[in-house]
Amino acid sequence: MSQSLPKLLTKCPLREVVFELRFTPTNPAAGDLLPGLLFSKMHKDYPEVVPLPMANVPRQLREQNQDLAYQPSHRLSGGPHAVLICDRAVSLNTHQYPGWVRYKEMIGALIDALKETELVKQIERFSFKYINVIEALPSESQLPYLKLKIALGDKPPIERGFLLRVEGNEGEFVTITQIAPNTLAKNLINHQDVSGLMVDVDTIRGSIGNEFLENSKSELEKGHEVAKKTFFSLLTEATRDRMEPKW
Secondary structure (H helix, E strand, O other): OOOOOOOEEOOOOEEEEEEEEEEEEOOOOHHHHHHHHHHHHHOOOOOEEEEOHHHHOOHHHHHHOHHHHHOOOEEEEEOOEEEEEOOOEEEEEEOOOOOHHHHHHHHHHHHHHHHHHOOEEEEEEEEEEEEEEEEOOOOOOOHHHEOOOOOEOOEOOOOOOOOEEEEEEEOOEEEEEEEEEEEEEEEOOOOEEEEEEEEEEEEEEEOOOOHHHHOHHHHHHHHHHHHHHHHHHHEOHHHHHHOOEEO
């Protein structure tokens, strides 16, 4: 993945971007305390607090099922951006990507606010999830948009019901890539449905420890670079060019 990468895409296929930070809390009640503490520090950017269904599940039950520890109980909303809060994680979700420089600043503000709560005992991992939908008509063959060679026996797969999930390693990062043609997504800006080829890139850095809190900028840069390289390494030149890249 040594190719040069565009600075931006004029016709950007991103539908959602998620940064997630998982941690071990200092207090078992952290999931109940965090919504109010984070809101008090971030209400200018996220002025609305929305309880989610998980907020009605007693903490004792959430503690008994580890899968529930990463299900959000509250959302702090600010236009197309939101902070989701779990018992052992926070995430920054956006449906209107503001570009990497601004998004990194938003992540930094979330990390600073989380540190000030003093509810983080140990950082477990962080991740970037970039969900792209490359617009296409249902009648079009969509897998040829990618540098992808796959066959079942001697025949290429039909695209109806096709789903590919693969994992790859780059240094200390693991990236999970999922590909699915004929995926329907909603553009939350103009509320129009978008259909096409989904390319979901989820880049994870585990076993990082609390040094991340003091040196998050360099680690965030590394994770973003891995995710970006992974996505562009999948595109054919024709697919990339139709997105009108700026170099």
